[in-house]
Amino acid sequence: MDFLYHNIHFIGAFGLMFIGLYMIAVKKNLIKKIIGLGFVETGINLFLIIIGYIKNGTAPIFSKAGLDPARMVDPVPQALVLTAIVINVAILALALGLAIRLYGHYKTLNVEKIRGLKW
Amino acid sequence: MVSTVWQNPVLLIVVPLGLAFFTPIIGLIRKELVKYIPILGMLFNLTLSLFLLPKVLDNPIIVSLSGWKPPFAINLFVGPVGILFSILISLVGLLTAIYGINYIKKGAVEKYHMLFLLLLTGATGIVLTGDIFNLFVFFEILCISSYALVAYNQDKNGIEAATKYLIQGSLGSAFILLGIGFLYGLFGTLNMADIARNITTVDSPALFIAMALFITGFGVEAAIFPLNAWLPDAHSSAPSTISAILSGIAIHIGIYAIFRVLYTLFGFNSIFTVLAVIGIVTLLIGEMSAFRQENIKRVLAYSSMGQMGLIIFALSIGTVDGISGGLFQIITHTLSKSLLFLCVGYMVYSTNSMELSSLNGLGKRMPLISLLFTIGVFSLIGLPPFIGFPSKLSIILAGLKTGETLFLILIVLMLLATVIEGVYFFRIIQILYFKEPDKEERFKTPFTLLFPVIILGLLIVAIGIYPGLLQEILDRSAEIFWDKLSYIKIVFGG
């Protein structure tokens, strides 16, 4: 129980990733695959945040006197996550756009039927 | 270190990036101007890279952004390898852009040119940066623009290939980001030199998992078997200029990223053996899959896959000779494969079909293009007097020099793959020259299409006859690429 308590955030992050991976690998619907991609990326973002997180920490800004630098949350992962989110938005937007176009060509979103290119 | 503003290596990234953002604006003013912007940017990059090359051969240049010293700021590591790649990128980019003047006419032209520039910027950024997250960002720029460009034709195949490429590619990128997370968790820094310096202090499974994540993530772009399923689809469905860029540059960038991470960050020697085997497997699978293809662009795409395997093998030999051979092979493949894709682009454009049978007798209908295509093919197979021969020779030499039985076996397999490659390529040559054409009429090739191809052909022959041109640069690059300690030393200045 103690383990669970201390690592719940990691479990959550990796759980999200695994759900996402499962969706990408197994789900037949292209949109669901793309959602899975979103899951994976959210999980990773969460993971990055966790790395820099300190319990009961403060924001890494010297906004008032007497703040302990050791208790500040690491700002670098947060910067990374911001960048990663921007990238994810681009990827997801592009993916959805492509999915719409693909639907126009194939009249289906079932990836097992979208197999014009193979071998 | 940097004497004037105009010699600052940052410009290699800043100029094309800036031009990329200006492209739509210029497109609003005058649409015809747009297609000359990439030429401008790449010309600048080529000149600057060539200018920087002799300097970095002696001392790699470290550029710290925003005035902080590494490891606190993002720094660029402008070494011979980076500049070598940058030259290749800008050369192929320039030639492809010239080719594109007449080739890209339909669709959202200004978006094409913007994405094209972004792709090249991403590639240049990857090879120059010294920061792992910065590398990731540039990698994403490269990937996203290539996803979009693959779909540029907006036909059924293009969209499908782009979607598949996107899903696999972004899964790969996700892995890289996760790997970065692991590394940051372990070391609290993102500077590659800083991580490399401290790597021995940590002995944790997380380190290895991070490496596995990096290899898998970059491996998707680098087309390692079995991560390369997107490659034949994407390369064959994209417009030929983009195929040339993807095959000539993008996948090599993936390989660069893998080996930069492996050489500089991690020092596991055992992984190189695994990678060497994987490389040869990739080579065999690629060449064997190409053997029975009936679609010319797919043949070339599978052949790219095979060549990637060869390069991975060469870089995993784990000696300076091997790396030098691998870099040489990268140059070979960049020049030859872009040449081939550009030639095929024109063939497909003229005959309106990608089937091999539609190439019947093209040797008569477009003699110059066919001749150049033949040069490219011979060079890829590794026949003298073309550039492929010295590069393949140096790889085999490096492999046998290790004296290990494993490498001997791998080289025998590699030669077998060469035989297969030779057979299917020679068959295409026969189709070009020794089959009766359907029609007699000749195609007139516009000069802008011809010029880049001729330049590439000349380079292939020139370096093939006198490989000494590159020898010194390659050896020096390989030394610096391989030497982790000097990398750390150079970044931290003494």
Added chain:
Amino acid sequence: MTLQLILLIGFCGAIITYFAGKILPVLREIFAVAISLLLVGMIVYAYGRYSQEIAQFGFLNFKIVFTLNRLSWLFAIIISSLSALSIIFSLSYMKGKERQDFFYMMMLFVSTSMLGIVFSGTFLQLFIFWEIMSWSTFLLISYSKGKAVKAGLKYITMSIIGSMAMLVAVISLYLKFGTLEISVISQNIDIASLRYLSCIFGLLFLGFGVKAAVVPLHTWLPDAHSEAPSPFSAILSGILIKMGIYGFILMMYMVVGIKIFMTLGVGWMKFHYVFAWLGVISILIPSFIAILQNDAKRLLAWSSVGQIGYIIVGISMGTGLGFLGGTFHIFSHAVFKGLLFLTIASVEYRTRTRDLDQLGGLIKKMPITFLGGLIGVMGLIGIPLTNGFISKWLIYKSLFESNRMFLLLFSLIGTWAAILYGYKILHNVFLGQLPEKYRNMKREPVFMQIPIIILSLTVILSGIFPGIILKLINNIAFSFGLESLNVNMWGVVSETGTLNIRNIFFGILAAIALVSIIFYSAKRSWKVSQDDNYAAGAFVPVEKYNYTVEFYAPLYKMIRKYLKDVIDIFYCWIAGLVDALCNGIRKIYTGDIGTYVGYILFFLAFLIIIYLRG
């Protein structure tokens, strides 16, 4: 500088010829002939000026050295003169064909690359020129399209396999000796163990053997030689396959040295035994297969495999006499086989066919071609006063002296087969009845006559005065440390009376005189029109029965079922297997994105598992 200049002139000349043809066709022909003659001239000039030239530029870290010694001069002169004659021949033969610019360029390219091979002072150059030769040959073989396409593919496939083996051998030599210079390696050959040398020989056997068409590696030759444009077939059969022999001689005599070579091998299987037996098999079976052929060029192609067998038997004896015979046969085979191919080419040029079942009676229509064919076949069979006799005699003699009676027996049987197919080709093309459709045929053009006459004269002259070339070969043999034989203008002198053409010459002269005396003193025969007794005078059919079909019918029945090219069938089976495998392997790219993602996850798991297991 001379050697580099020769190669430079050859390669640049080839390219200039191509562009000259774009301007004016005549210009191209003048250029091609001029350059090929210039090459001959330069090589004649280089006679006796044996030297080594170190090139100004290197290749990677390798030195580039050009050497000229007696052996390479001999090969060079054969190469350059035969290609010059073929090019002259092509002036008529190629008239009206398409893509002549390309043809002439490639002819010059092939010959120059062969010159490059014999001038190579390092193995690296040898390999480079070898490869250039391979691909330029490939481009020419498929020139005629149709069936030639498949032949070309077969050739290049085997050729690549061979050159890959050779590449490994070459690089391994470099790693062993630290240099690729042939002269340096031959000086330090002692540091290599016999086992190592055996491995190298095995690899090089693949490389050289494919080009030389030794029996298990010969299957490309019948297709390629018969489908290539005929003037080029002459080069292929005359000199290209000799490049493989050159490689063998280089390795056996120059690099390793014959003394060490005779001890090489695995256990009791000594290489020179294997080699000699492969040579004999190459003589025996292909010669009989040649009898069965109805395509004149295919017949000659199979005959080439047989004749290469003689050369190999000769040089694998390791004695001075064997070397003399084998090397002389390189020369004689180049001359008479070149002559025969050109003869057939000129027949083909006029009749548009080379099917032996449809030809016949051309003796009156093309007398010079007939004479060429006759002399060529005489050389092939080895009738005294032709150069074929000299070389075969020396080879038999060396087999006899080395006490290798089985080899001798089989070689003689091979010669018997050669007589049969030699007569067949001569008879079916030139003798017998002239088919009606060739009644109004014109004579062969003058550019075809010149090479045929020159080559015929060479066959006869070098048959009567073999000493000119034997002396040169004897010097080569002496430089390789073989015993020096006493060679004079008329042959080889030794106590056992090895070879004396003078006696034979006068003997034959006497015989001819005797026969003519009898012939002319006897009652004169009278001429009968062909139609007089045809169909017993009842009627004269226009389409006559062509009795050349199934020429040796009883013999065919006997041997046909044993003479399948099993090796070719085996290779084709392997090729089919590889093809199916390749087709199967690409099915892993299923087109389903879920599978692909599965591959990625699997790969990640694979890497991590490798780590967890150590």
